[in-house]
Amino acid sequence: MIYPIVAYGSPILKQKSVPIHFQTNIQPLIDSMFETMYHAGGVGLAAPQINQRLCVFVVDAEPMDEVLLKGFKKVFINPEIITTSGPDIVFEEGCLSIPGVRGQVWRPENIIIKYYDQNWQLHQESFSGMAARVIQHEYDHLQGILVPDHWAVLKRKLMEGKLKAISKGITKADYRMLFLKK
Ligand code: ZN
Numbered sequence: 001m002i003y004p005i006v007a008y009g010s011p012i013l014k015q016k017s018v019p020i021h022f023q024t025n026i027q028p029l030i031d032s033m034f035e036t037m038y039h040a041g042g043v044g045l046a047a048p049q050i051n052q053r054l055c056v057f058v059v060d061a062e063p064m065d066e067v068l069l070k071g072f073k074k075v076f077i078n079p080e081i082i083t084t085s086g087p088d089i090v091f092e093e094g095c096l097s098i099p100g101v102r103g104q105v106w107r108p109e110n111i112i113i114k115y116y117d118q119n120w121q122l123h124q125e126s127f128s129g130m131a132a133r134v135i136q137h138e139y140d141h142l143q144g145i146l147v148p149d150h151w152a153v154l155k156r157k158l159m160e161g162k163l164k165a166i167s168k169g170i171t172k173a174d175y176r177m178l179f180l181k182k
Pocket of ligand 1: 095137141
């Protein structure tokens with residue numbers, strides 16, 4: 001099932017998600033998340049973006065780099081970033097919840113993350129480079145952190161009008177969005 005994507009300005013995007021009970025069958029949710037993400041042309045999607053306050057996100061970043069990110073398709077349930085290590089690297093990030101807006105975000109190059117997969121197998125893995133970035137972006141969503149929260153005050157001021165417009169439903173996204181009032 002393809003869900004509408006929750007737009008910037010909705011309170012759920014600023015809330016912390018709650019852990020999922022061990023061994024809950026969330027396969028239907030995961031299938032819908034991938035379907036929604038592909039439909040919108042994204043490389044990652046977190047549950048709050050489809051209005052579910054749950055600690056799960058999916059990624060398939062192969063379209064970003066068919067060599068370095070080949071097969072990088074994963075489900076992260078109840079993830080916990082254990083450590084990060086530098087150097088910090090900057091990259092222009094976008095977000096399906098904030099269509100048409102991009103901005104620089106600094107993130108550590110390497111992470112170690114603990115998570116369950118869709119079969120409730122526990123993993124502890126390290127990622128670096130773009131894979132680590134995509135994971136950190138989605139992980140942020142579970143903490144209620146969005147790309148603009150990483151920006152300097154000046155950049156946020158400059159983009160204020162655009163962000164406000166999105167929250168009011170003025171956007172050219174070519175996928176369905178959900179605008180929730182505060
Ligand atoms: Zn995002």
